[in-house]
Amino acid sequence: QRILRLAEMCRRLEKEEEKVLPFYSSSLAEWEQQKVLRVMEEIPDEPLAEAIMDYVGLERFWQRFNKVKLEEKALEKARDALANRNQDLRGLLQQYLAGAATKEKVLKDPYPI
Numbered sequence: 001q002r003i004l005r006l007a008e009m010c011r012r013l014e015k016e017e018e019k020v021l022p023f024y025s026s027s028l029a030e031w032e033q034q035k036v037l038r039v040m041e042e043i044p045d046e047p048l049a050e051a052i053m054d055y056v057g058l059e060r061f062w063q064r065f066n067k068v069k070l071e072e073k074a075l076e077k078a079r080d081a082l083a084n085r086n087q088d089l090r091g092l093l094q095q096y097l098a099g100a101a102t103k104e105k106v107l108k109d110p111y112p113i
Contacts, residue, residue, distance in 0.1 A: 003058065003061055004057055004058070004061075007060065007061055040056075
């Protein structure tokens, strides 16, 4: 109940594109989608099916949760790639500075080899 209440409160804070665009496009064929709708409209007769019907309202929550987790993983990969790139650039900069210091030292030496 608390999650559903929070979801309703957060709905007002969603961006316009989040309100309009669905999170996932269905990969089901039209006839499969119709079959799912018919099954969802039936009254459950098994205890497990009754329990699942209680959680149908959380479907949108789980879609959002999964979307956020995927974005989080993508951002972690991007951060790791940028950290590696940063490390490579630092190494190149150290090589450049070491070469510049060596040239300066050689030029100041009165008897270079």
